Amino acid sequence: MGRPxxxxxxxxxLFALLTASLLIVVGAVLGRAVEAHFRELxxxxxxxxxxxxxxxxxxxxxxxxxxxxxxxxAFTGHDMVGVLLRDASGDIxxxxxxxxxxxxxxxxxxxxxxxxxxxxxxxQFIGRESLVALPAGNAGEGxxxxxxxxxxxxxxxxxxxxxxxxxGISLAAVTAALLGWLAAYKGLAPLRRVTATARRLSAEQLxxxxxxxxxxAEVRELADALNGMLDRLESSFRRLADFSADxxxxxxxxxxxxxxxxxxxxxxxxxxxxxxxxxxxxxxEYERIARMVSDMLFLAQADNGRLPRPEETVELAVEAxxxxxxxxxxxxxxxxxxxxxGEAAVTGDRLMLRRALSNLLSNALRHAEPGSTVxxxxxxxxxxxxxxVSNQGETIAPEQLSQIFERFHRxxxxxxxxxxxxxxxxxxxxxxxxxxxxxxxxxxxxxxxxFRLHLPLARSAATxxx
Numbered sequence: 001m002g003r004p005x006x007x008x009x010x011x012x013x014l015f016a017l018l019t020a021s022l023l024i025v026v027g028a029v030l031g032r033a034v035e036a037h038f039r040e041l042x043x044x045x046x047x048x049x050x051x052x053x054x055x056x057x058x059x060x061x062x063x064x065x066x067x068x069x070x071x072x073x074a075f076t077g078h079d080m081v082g083v084l085l086r087d088a089s090g091d092i093x094x095x096x097x098x099x100x101x102x103x104x105x106x107x108x109x110x111x112x113x114x115x116x117x118x119x120x121x122x123x124q125f126i127g128r129e130s131l132v133a134l135p136a137g138n139a140g141e142g143x144x145x146x147x148x149x150x151x152x153x154x155x156x157x158x159x160x161x162x163x164x165x166x167x168g169i170s171l172a173a174v175t176a177a178l179l180g181w182l183a184a185y186k187g188l189a190p191l192r193r194v195t196a197t198a199r200r201l202s203a204e205q206l207x208x209x210x211x212x213x214x215x216x217a218e219v220r221e222l223a224d225a226l227n228g229m230l231d232r233l234e235s236s237f238r239r240l241a242d243f244s245a246d247x248x249x250x251x252x253x254x255x256x257x258x259x260x261x262x263x264x265x266x267x268x269x270x271x272x273x274x275x276x277x278x279x280x281x282x283x284x285e286y287e288r289i290a291r292m293v294s295d296m297l298f299l300a301q302a303d304n305g306r307l308p309r310p311e312e313t314v315e316l317a318v319e320a321x322x323x324x325x326x327x328x329x330x331x332x333x334x335x336x337x338x339x340x341x342g343e344a345a346v347t348g349d350r351l352m353l354r355r356a357l358s359n360l361l362s363n364a365l366r367h368a369e370p371g372s373t374v375x376x377x378x379x380x381x382x383x384x385x386x387x388x389v390s391n392q393g394e395t396i397a398p399e400q401l402s403q404i405f406e407r408f409h410r411x412x413x414x415x416x417x418x419x420x421x422x423x424x425x426x427x428x429x430x431x432x433x434x435x436x437x438x439x440x441x442x443x444x445x446x447x448x449x450x451f452r453l454h455l456p457l458a459r460s461a462a463t464x465x466x
Contacts, residue, residue, distance in 0.1 A: 008184040015180030020173035027165040034161060038154040039126075046128040046147050049081055053145050054132050068094035082125075082148035093143065100125055100148035111146065123152040190215035194223055206234040246408035246423075250292060254285040295424040299407065302431035307352070313458045314350050316357075316387050317343035320376045323354065323361055330362075335370040336391075342378030344385035345458040348436045353455075356432040356440075357387065359425035360451050364391035367449070384438070385457055390450035401442055405430045429453070 005013075056070050068085075075081060075096050082100030085093045090108040098106060102118050105111065111129040118125055125148045133142040190211075197210050209230060210223040265278045301307050317340060324331075324338040331338050338361075346353070364374045372392035379386050396404065408423040426440075429451075433440040438455040 008181055008188060011184035012177050012181035015183075016173045016177035019176035020169055023169045023172055027169060031158070031162060031165065035158060038151070038158070042126050042149055042151055042154070043128075045081075046126070046149055049075075049078075049083075049147055049149075050128065050130055050132075050145060053083065053147075057132050057134055057143065071096060080150040082150075084144075084146035084148075086144040086146070088142070090144075097148070100150060101127075101146070105146060105148075110144075117151075123150055124155045125149060126151050187216070190219040191222075194219065194226070198226070201230070206230060206237055243407055247296065250408060250423075251289065254288050258282055258285050292424070295428060298428060299424065299431055302428075302435060307349075307431075307435050312348060312350050313345055314348050314353050315343065315345050316353075316378050316385060316455075319350070319354050319357055320378065320387065323358055324376065326358075327361055327365060330365055331374070334365055334368060336365055336368045337373045338365075338376065339373055340376045340378075342380075344378050344380040344387075346385050346436070346455040347458045348455065352432045352435070356429040356453060357389075359429045360389040360453065363425060363451070364389050364449075367391055367393040369393050369447075380457060383457060385455050387453040387455070388450050389453075390448055392448055395447050396442070396444035396449055401444065404442060405440065426451075 052074060053071065056074060071083060071085070071094060075083065079097065082095075082097035084095050084098070084101060084105065086108065087093050092106070092108075095101075095106075100120060102120055105127075111127050116127050118127070127146065127148045129144065129146045131142050132145050194210050194215075197208065201208060209227045215223060261278055261281055265275065270278075298307075320340045324340055327338065361374065361376070368374050368391040374389065374391045377388045377390070379388070405426050407427045430440040433453055433455065436455050438453065440451065440453050442449065442451045444450070
């Protein structure tokens with residue numbers, strides 16, 4: 001398969017073809033117009049000569065044998081015109097420039113039509129034949145007049161015009177091709193710059209963007225689309241790099257703890273009880289690693305849309321009350337009280353929703369002030385239910401609110417000291433909300449932080465509300 005023709009060459013070739021086609025049409029029209037003009041002049045010339053002959057024959061009555069002298073005198077200096085006079089029997093009674101006529105006409109044949117063209121001796125002629133009546137007293141009823149006009153100079157002029165026209169069209173097509181190539185080359189310069197920039201892009205240079213200044217609208221739209229794609233790719237690469245770095249950072253601590261404890265255990269012989277304590281401590285680190293890997297796997301499945309589709313009807317108040325009882329011991333330890341109010345039903349996966357609510361409640365308990373209350377308030381409107389978990393504690397900085405749902409993110413040094421998890425709980429809750437067609441947001445002011453889980457109402461509940 002040959003190399004494809006470049007866009008510049010295609011535009012130049014198309015431009016040349018269109019220009020040549022247009023010039024050919026214009027040339028054909030002009031050629032026909034000039035040819036018709038010469039035909040009209042020739043017919044006018046033949047008509048004039050025929051009128052002259054008619055006047056000569058009818059103005060002075062005489063014998064047809066005396067007509068020759070008068071015709072010779074009248075056509076002196078008109079070498080381009082030939083004249084044949086035939087009597088009623090077809091015999092030639094007089095001829096002027098007989099070499100202009102073909103042998104058939106010299107032997108008495110009539111012209112096949114009124115305006116007949118022929119070639120004789122390398123020259124072109126046009127002829128006309130007419131019967132001219134003689135005045136009374138002349139022998140016979142009339143003579144047949146045959147005229148021949150040499151039009152070689154017209155034909156030669158038309159041939160030269162056609163030759164020059166074709167030459168001009170060819171030169172114009174070549175010039176149009178060159179100009180079209182130059183125009184296309186200049187016009188496609190922004191596209192070449194886009195291509196050159198795209199070739200330089202790599203994973204290490206995703207911050208570079210395609211230049212849009214001075215580009216035509218079509219290329220600017222392409223550059224905008226590509227720059228938007230690069231923005232998304234850069235964001236994805238950055239999140240992936242941050243995620244990988246966070247994973248390495250979070251896994252380094254438990255692995256380091258395991259290595260240290262193992263090295264200490266192997267430094268000398270120990271009792272069975274000491275080995276059991278070391279293994280129990282290692283088991284906690286293993287559980288921490290397993291929990292983190294499970295959370296990351298859950299988030300990866302959520303990002304790829306591989307989580308199961310929710311189908312159950314879940315009463316949020318029931319799940320919230322069950323979790324409040326589950327966390328009652330922890331709440332007592334933190335000297336915090338949990339309250340649940342409101343009710344609403346949503347369609348979803350019960351275990352996933354319980355996990356999202358559990359993450360929000362455990363997060364609230366970790367950051368709640370002793371002696372305060374963690375409120376779980378359930379409200380609903382015509383289309384969705386909202387479960388809000390609020391606690392009294394440190395206010396989350398405004399600049400942290402947009403990042404608090406990022407993976408491995410912990411808001412503020414003061415809040416970090418309360419952290420026990422890997423910073424994946426809120427990210428998991430947001431993914432669960434999105435899987436259910438909902439959303440998760442947060443607000444924090446005057447020491448009170450509230451996380452709101454918005455979910456579509458169960459179909460039966462939404463229908464009943466209408």
